[in-house]
Structure formats: structure tokens, C-alpha cells
Amino acid sequence: MRRGLTIFLLINLLIVIFLIRSVFTLLTLLVEDGAADAIHSADIPAPNSPLIDDRQQLIPKIIHQTYANDTVPEKWREAQKSCIDMHEDYEYKLWTDSTSRELIATEYPWFLGTFDNYSQPIQRADAIRYFVLNHFGGIYIDLDDGCNRRLDPLLSYPAWVRRTHPTGISNDAMGSTPHHPFFTLVIESLIPYNRNWKLPYITVMYSTGPLFLSVIWQEYKRGRGSEVSSFLGRPGSNGRWDGKEEHRVRILMADEYNKQPWAFFRWHGGSSWHGSDARLIFWMGRHWMLLTASGFLIAGIVGLCVWWIYGRVLLLGQRRRKGGKCVDSKSWAANGTAWAPRIPLWRRGGSKGYELIERHEV
Numbered sequence: 001m002r003r004g005l006t007i008f009l010l011i012n013l014l015i016v017i018f019l020i021r022s023v024f025t026l027l028t029l030l031v032e033d034g035a036a037d038a039i040h041s042a043d044i045p046a047p048n049s050p051l052i053d054d055r056q057q058l059i060p061k062i063i064h065q066t067y068a069n070d071t072v073p074e075k076w077r078e079a080q081k082s083c084i085d086m087h088e089d090y091e092y093k094l095w096t097d098s099t100s101r102e103l104i105a106t107e108y109p110w111f112l113g114t115f116d117n118y119s120q121p122i123q124r125a126d127a128i129r130y131f132v133l134n135h136f137g138g139i140y141i142d143l144d145d146g147c148n149r150r151l152d153p154l155l156s157y158p159a160w161v162r163r164t165h166p167t168g169i170s171n172d173a174m175g176s177t178p179h180h181p182f183f184t185l186v187i188e189s190l191i192p193y194n195r196n197w198k199l200p201y202i203t204v205m206y207s208t209g210p211l212f213l214s215v216i217w218q219e220y221k222r223g224r225g226s227e228v229s230s231f232l233g234r235p236g237s238n239g240r241w242d243g244k245e246e247h248r249v250r251i252l253m254a255d256e257y258n259k260q261p262w263a264f265f266r267w268h269g270g271s272s273w274h275g276s277d278a279r280l281i282f283w284m285g286r287h288w289m290l291l292t293a294s295g296f297l298i299a300g301i302v303g304l305c306v307w308w309i310y311g312r313v314l315l316l317g318q319r320r321r322k323g324g325k326c327v328d329s330k331s332w333a334a335n336g337t338a339w340a341p342r343i344p345l346w347r348r349g350g351s352k353g354y355e356l357i358e359r360h361e362v
Contacts, residue, residue: 028218029167034251039160041256047149058246059155059175061090062138066125069096072143079146079268086147093132097121100128107135114191118208120200126171126208130186137178145173145258146266154252154264158245159183161213162252168214169251173265181242182220182249189216217249 045051063083072080072094084092095103104115108131118124129140139151154160159180164170176183193212197203205211258265 028222029214032167032218034163034169034253037249037251038163038253039154039157039250039256041262044153044256044262047262052150052152055153055156057152057155058158058177059139060137060178061087061155062093062136063087063090063151064093064095064129064132064136064138064140065143066095066100066128067143068121070094076143076268079266080143082266083141083147086150091138093136093138095128095132097124100124103128103131103135107131108187111187111190114194118194119196120204122204123208126204126212127187127190129171129174130183130190133174133176134179134183134187137176137180139175140171140173141265142172144268146268148258148263148266151175151264157250158248160250160252161217162257163254164210165254168210169217170210171213172210173252173257177246181247182217185220186213186216189219220249 045055065080065083101112101115105112111127111131115124115127118127132138133140139154141147154175157175159174159176159182161169161171161174189212190208193207193215195203195207197206206215252264256263258267
């Protein structure tokens with residue numbers, strides 16, 4: 001029995017280790033606040049400050065946005081116009097379904113099959129923003145994000161994304177130099193992460209959306225992204241941040257994003273792709289502590305049940321190996337068994353060990 005218990009515990013330990021390793025990157029997001037790479041308010045010159053002109057410009061002056069066609073809905077035109085009007089010296093690119101596919105077919109043909117086969121249109125809208133930043137550089141802005149001030153101070157960072165609630169980063173506002181190793185890793189990771197998780201919201205979030213981007217961000221910092229090139233079977237990025245400042249990814253925090261009067265953006269409402277399953281996910285997000293505790297409770301109950309079944313099977317095997325005598329069926333009908341093994345009962349007999357006090361038929 002002692003050997004059986006050891007084997008049982010060892011198997012369960014290996015299962016737990018495997019599960020933790022499988023979701024380790026997701027677990028790290030629970031404690032990641034982005035503070036180490038934050039763009040601090042003190043580092044950002046005030047609007048119209050002469051210090052802005054003294055800063056080095058790394059990101060090209062290009063604003064990228066996406067929509068299905070050239071006709072942007074009325075509810076987002078004000079936000080779109082605010083960014084265009086404030087940045088007359090920037091090149092403006094609105095990527096439609098047709099121009100997005102043309103870019104992929106021309107510059108990234110290895111991805112065209114995946115791009116065409118995405119089940120949700122938002123997945124193509126997510127993917128193209130990573131490709132245009134990798135190819136052209138510039139700043140990507142969702143149509144529901146209007147500009148509250150000029151974006152010139154953000155051009156001084158080689159790459160930046162914004163912090164989101166409750167954890168991780170978002171893909172609705174991003175900036176990058178062309179061919180930054182982080183966004184190279186992002187586009188290389190799209191194929192390995194292209195999985196159907198049954199619920200559309202989870203499928204989008206973890207294949208192309210903010211959760212996907214957050215996981216790749218963590219892997220980029222930890223150096224696990226090098227596995228992507230092996231998956232694709234071709235050379236790619238080295239899959240990790242090498243510590244150089246020009247390859248660092250900076251984080252735009254909430255105050256600088258849209259929470260303060262000096263913030264860069266103003267939100268105009270959006271997320272039109274969310275389906276009914278998103279309500280379930282949002283509820284789970286609000287009650288994650290309850291769900292976590294329930295998960296541990298269920299796991300404990302399942303573990304006890306498995307241990308009980310394992311013990312019964314082990315005892316049955318011992319009985320059959322040692323042999324048992326078949327007793328009168330009437331005597332044991334109530335107990336539902338025809339085996340009558342001898343099971344010893346023990347009591348503590350002082351410091352020298354245990355004393356057998358009874359042996360009887362069960």
C-alpha cells in the first residue's frame with residue numbers, strides 16, 4: 001500500500017507540473033504590472049512643449065487604422081478626424097479588407113492561407129495591424145480611439161503598447177519601428193496560436209487579440225519565443241529581448257493612455273465584435289477568485305475520488321493474488337460480494353511497533 005501511495009502521489013505531481021508548465025505564461029500575467037517598462041509621465045513633455053522637438057524620432061510618422069472598407073461608420077468619424085487633423089504632417093493609411101489581403105499576398109505569402117481561413121473577421125483585423133507595424137512601422141490606433149494630443153513624444157520609443165485591465169497589454173494602440181524584433185515575433189507566432197477554442201471570444205482573444213499579444217510579450221521577455229521558428233521550420237527572429245534599448249518594448253500606462261487631461265487618447269466606444277459568449281467571459285473575469293477557489297475544491301474532490309477508486313482496485317488485486325474463499329452467497333448477498341479475504345486489524349502496542357489483535361472474516 002505504501003508503494004502504491006507513492007506511485008499515486010508521483011503521478012499526480014507530474015500531472016500538476018505539466019499543467020502548470022502549460023499555462024505558466026498565463027499565470028505570470030496575473031502578477032505582471034508592466035512597471036519595469038512603463039513610460040512615466042515625467043518622461044513625456046507637456047503638449048506643445050519645445051522639448052518635444054529635441055527628442056529623437058525613431059518611429060516613422062505614419063498612422064494606421066483598419067476597417068472593412070473606405071466608409072467608416074458615423075460613430076467613429078469624429079475619433080478618426082481628430083487623429084488626422086492633429087497630425088497633418090503624418091502619413092495616414094486606412095487598411096481595408098482588400099488592401100490588407102493585398103499586402104499579405106505580396107509581402108507575406110506564407111501567411112495568406114491562415115489569413116484567408118480565419119473564422120472571424122476581427123482576427124484578420126487584428127493580424128493586419130501587426131503586419132503593417134512590422135513592415136512600415138508607425139502608430140496603429142483603433143477607430144474608437146480618438147487623439148487627445150499630438151503623438152510626437154511616443155515616436156521616441158522603438159516600440160510601445162498599452163497596459164490594459166486587469167492584466168496584460170492591449171492591441172488597440174501600438175507603435176513600432178519597422179521590423180522591430182517584438183513585432184517580428186508576433187507575426188511569426190500567429191500560425192502556432194491559430195486554434196479554435198469553440199467560444200468565439202476566447203478564440204479571438206487567444207489567437208490574434210490582446211491575450212495573444214500579452215502572451216507573446218511575456219515570451220519575448222523570457223526568451224521562449226525562439227520555439228516559434230522551430231515550429232515554422234524556417235529561420236526567424238531570435239525570439240527574445242536581448243537587453244538592448246532599441247529592442248525594448250515600452251508600456252503606455254492608463255493615465256497616459258486616456259485617464260488624464262494630458263493623455264494621448266480619448267475612447268469613443270467600440271468592441272462591436274463581442275458576442276454573447278463575451279458576457280460569460282467578463283463574468284468569469286469579475287469572479288476569478290471564486291472560480292479559482294471552486295477549481296481547487298473540485299480538483300480536491302476529484303483527487304479523493306481517484307484515490308478511493310485506486311485503493312479499491314489495489315485491494316482487489318491483492319485479494320486475487322492471495323486468494324479468497326467463496327462463502328455462502330446468502331450470507332454475503334447484502335454486501336454484494338462473494339470474496340471473504342482476511343484483513344488484519346492492528347493497534348498501537350508501544351514504541352516497539354504494532355500488535356495484531358484480531359483476524360476475522362469480513
